[in-house]
Amino acid sequence: MVLVFAEATNGKFKKPAQEVVTYGAKTAAALGTDCVVLTLGDVQDAGDLGRFGASKVYNVSAPALAGFDSGVFTAAIAGAAQQLGAKVIVLSHNSTGKNLTGRLAARLDAGSAPGVRAVPVIDGGKFTVRKSVFSGKAFADVEILTDMKVISVVGNSIPVEANGNAVGVDSLSVELPTPKIKVLSTKRAEGITPLPEAELVVSGGRGLKGPENWAVITDLANVLGATTACSRPVSDSDWRPHHEHVGQTGVAIHPNLYIAAGISGAIQHLAGVNSSKTIVVVNKDPEAPFFKSADYGVVGDLFEVLPLLTEAVKKFKGA
Amino acid sequence: MKMLVCVSKTPETTTKIQLTADKSDLDKSGIQYIMNPYDEWYALVRALELKEAGGGSVTILNVGPADNDSVIRKGLAIGADDAIRVNSEDGGSLYIAKQIAAQAAGYDIVFFGKETIDYNGSEVGAMVAELLDVAYVGEASHLEMNGNTATITRDIEGGVEVVEVNTPLAVSAAKGMAEQRIPNMRGIMMAKRKPLSVVEPIDAPATTVIASYELPPEKSAVKLVDPENMDELVRLLHEEAKVI
Numbered sequence: 001m002v003l004v005f006a007e008a009t010n011g012k013f014k015k016p017a018q019e020v021v022t023y024g025a026k027t028a029a030a031l032g033t034d035c036v037v038l039t040l041g042d043v044q045d046a047g048d049l050g051r052f053g054a055s056k057v058y059n060v061s062a063p064a065l066a067g068f069d070s071g072v073f074t075a076a077i078a079g080a081a082q083q084l085g086a087k088v089i090v091l092s093h094n095s096t097g098k099n100l101t102g103r104l105a106a107r108l109d110a111g112s113a114p115g116v117r118a119v120p121v122i123d124g125g126k127f128t129v130r131k132s133v134f135s136g137k138a139f140a141d142v143e144i145l146t147d148m149k150v151i152s153v154v155g156n157s158i159p160v161e162a163n164g165n166a167v168g169v170d171s172l173s174v175e176l177p178t179p180k181i182k183v184l185s186t187k188r189a190e191g192i193t194p195l196p197e198a199e200l201v202v203s204g205g206r207g208l209k210g211p212e213n214w215a216v217i218t219d220l221a222n223v224l225g226a227t228t229a230c231s232r233p234v235s236d237s238d239w240r241p242h243h244e245h246v247g248q249t250g251v252a253i254h255p256n257l258y259i260a261a262g263i264s265g266a267i268q269h270l271a272g273v274n275s276s277k278t279i280v281v282v283n284k285d286p287e288a289p290f291f292k293s294a295d296y297g298v299v300g301d302l303f304e305v306l307p308l309l310t311e312a313v314k315k316f317k318g319a
Numbered sequence: 320m321k322m323l324v325c326v327s328k329t330p331e332t333t334t335k336i337q338l339t340a341d342k343s344d345l346d347k348s349g350i351q352y353i354m355n356p357y358d359e360w361y362a363l364v365r366a367l368e369l370k371e372a373g374g375g376s377v378t379i380l381n382v383g384p385a386d387n388d389s390v391i392r393k394g395l396a397i398g399a400d401d402a403i404r405v406n407s408e409d410g411g412s413l414y415i416a417k418q419i420a421a422q423a424a425g426y427d428i429v430f431f432g433k434e435t436i437d438y439n440g441s442e443v444g445a446m447v448a449e450l451l452d453v454a455y456v457g458e459a460s461h462l463e464m465n466g467n468t469a470t471i472t473r474d475i476e477g478g479v480e481v482v483e484v485n486t487p488l489a490v491s492a493a494k495g496m497a498e499q500r501i502p503n504m505r506g507i508m509m510a511k512r513k514p515l516s517v518v519e520p521i522d523a524p525a526t527t528v529i530a531s532y533e534l535p536p537e538k539s540a541v542k543l544v545d546p547e548n549m550d551e552l553v554r555l556l557h558e559e560a561k562v563i
Contacts, residue, residue: 068480070378070445070455095475098433102445105391105413112412113528114440128530133438137336138345139533140438146526180454180488184470184481194477200563224563242460242494243474248332248436249356249494259561268332274535278560280552281541283470291541300546312549316557 002028002087003036004054005077007096013115016092016197023153024052024090024118025164031088036079038172040073041065050167052160058084058172060237065176067183070099078107079174081148089111093152094196096133101152110148117157117254117275133199135248135271143277155197156254169273191242193227195246200226201276203253204234207283207302217261225314229253231263247272256285261302265290282306320375320464320486322366323445324399325419326358328383328390337375342456342531354390356430359397360499361492366430367398368497369464376400378426381420382407388515395510396502398433402513406521410436417445417523423451427486433458433493441491448489456482520529 004024006017018258021037034272037054039046046057058080062070075098079087089104105112113129117139125199126143129151133140144151159269188194195201202221210216214228221228226243235245246253248271258276262283263269270293273279281294281301290296298305330336331492334519337346353359366377378401379394381387391402405418416493423429429451441457448455460479461472467486472479474493544552556563 034450039547052341067482070457074449095458095473099445099455102412102416102440102442102447103449105442105456105526106416106449109413109526112442113527114442128511130533131439133532134330134334134336135436135439136535137334138338139535141530143528143530144526145524145528152469180484181456182483184483186478186480188475188478194431196476243477245494252439254547256558257560264432266333267335271332273384277369278556278562280556283494293538295538295560296552297541297543298546298549298552299543305546305549312553313486313563315550316553316563 001033001084001086002031002088002090003081003084004035004037005089005100006037006039006049007092008039008041011042011044013043013045013049015154015160016094017049019155019158020090020092020153021049021052021054022161023119023158025092027088030120030122036084036086038077047166047169051162051164051189053164054167057167057169059169060172060174062176064179067179067181068096068296069179069181072179074107075102075176076174078104080172081108082182083172083174087147088149088151091152093154097152101150105150108148108150109146110150111144111146112150113142113144114152115154117154119158120151132275136275138272155253156199159185164242166258191225194250195227195229195253197256198227198253199256200224201229201253201257202226202259202262203231203263205231205263208239209236211242213303216303220259220306220310220313223310223317232305234242260290261306263290264288267292320373320427321425322367322369322375322377322428322430323380323423324358324388324394324430325380325443326363326394327355327432327435328381328387329355329435332356332436336533336534337466338532342533345532352390355432355435357434358493359394361388361494361496362430362432362499363394363397363399364497365462365492366428375463378403380419380422381405382415384408391515392410392510393486393502395515396506397500398506399429400513404515404517406517407521410523411527412442413446413521413526416443416450418520419443419447420450421521422518423447428469429489431489431491433491444489444491451489451562454484454488455490456484456488457491458491458493459490462490462496463489487507493500534540
């Protein structure tokens with residue numbers, strides 16, 4: 001059995017949860033087994049996750065699950081996996097998943113593959129799954145040698161498939177430890193898709209010349225419904241907040257469309273963005289190395305090009 | 320406060336990755352190695368700042384062969400008091416975590432970088448926390464101590480969460496935790512005399528193995544679009560790339 005941990009945000013399941021359930025269902029199909037989903041705490045419409053291929057949804061609710069403590073969540077997921085006899089655990093490679101994958105692997109003495117981008121290949125007794133390494137500069141095919149396996153899936157790496165129907169939700173009772181972590185506050189930017197989950201990203205570099213010029217980036221992002229990002233020198237100079245920094249030492253992203261303006265394309269920047277499906281580069285220097293990694297290039301002054309592109313997108317959306 | 324900072328050796332950030340002919344490993348010729356930036360810039364420096372403010376000790380821990388001593392000495396030059404190297408080749412994340420956990424008892428805080436820039440796993444810190452049965456906070460961008468209570472800000476998707484936790488604890492450091500420090504000549508000289516103890520690994524089976532590597536496909540040549548004709552770019556993104 002494949003057990004998927006589907007995480008809710010403010011009680012609701014969004015695209016990242018649908019992605020991991022789709023991934024779990026595909027993995028279960030390859031293994032010839034069932035995919036079930038585990039949800040934790042107070043959640044809404046959990047049975048709806050059946051639409052993405054789960055045959056059953058379970059829920060564990062307890063006061064200890066009110067705030068995020070990786071030790072308590074690990075006990076809940078591992079306990080559920082053991083009760084249900086699951087051999088593969090699938091979760092998101094997001095901030096929650098990064099706190100859990102290692103703990104689960106250690107608790108269950110399981111082999112783990114964190115940050116995978118494709119469904120496992122099952123060949124005879126071998127279970128191999130591809131993950132990106134060297135910040136996107138290469139892929140590694142990781143063979144998991146243990147009977148119990150833990151896999152975390154990178155956001156926006158497999159398309160959501162809704163071929164099934166809503167299913168029932170059963171509650172499950174698992175013994176939980178007392179939390180060691182007290183959550184004081186949780187703040188999320190409302191209405192903006194976080195960078196690691198974003199399908200469309202517009203990013204600015206030093207070519208913007210200063211934070212006061214960012215409207216050309218945000219205007220384009222707004223008409224596209226895109227998330228904004230920046231290069232390292234920009235966040236180092238505090239022109240933009242550090243959570244917008246994409247690259248090897250910032251956030252690694254994999255959107256469908258990455259538009260980079262005024263970014264030369266140093267290898268450390270490329271490492272964080274080169275798994276984007278389509279890259280558009282706007283730069284006035286035709287020799288900028290980024291053009292070599294781009295699908296579409298515009299050689300021109302970004303202060304002229306971006307407003308024209310914004311108008312063109314507006315016209316396209318209005319049509 | 321007794322602090323342990325776990326550091327890894329990784330290829331330098333500008334390394335162009337190439338594979339051996341059978342794709343079973345990296346072509347390691349010519350690769351320059353550094354201390355993993357998250358371990359050095361954020362985890363180690365924050366531990367040193369806490370020691371400077373409140374006293375205690377900072378020990379560096381690395382699991383690796385004797386080649387890694389240069390990276391460990393750099394950590395000592397930046398200001399750590401002493402170091403431990405578990406004399407072992409890489410045996411995968413859980414193997415490494417078990418080696419660390421075998422050394423980590425008795426520390427108030429065990430620091431990690433949020434990930435290594437080679438395998439990008441973000442899992443060893445969480446594994447060690449589970450093995451030691453202590454609290455774990457991943458991707459922390461701020462950490463303040465008040466007695467034995469830590470107030471930690473951790474990065475979450477599109478925001479931050481602030482938590483409070485008592486020692487002992489394990490934490491992985493992200494950007495924002497501290498500022499990079501460059502070792503000075505005095506630090507480099509002193510590092511040579513600081514204790515670096517070498518211990519043998521404990522038995523632990525490998526749970527994963529990398530069967531092969533693959534490089535990303537080469538990009539085809541860029542298609543240039545006239546800067547005056549952004550309608551054409553929008554058309555290409557819609558009809559050809561199908562991304563808008």
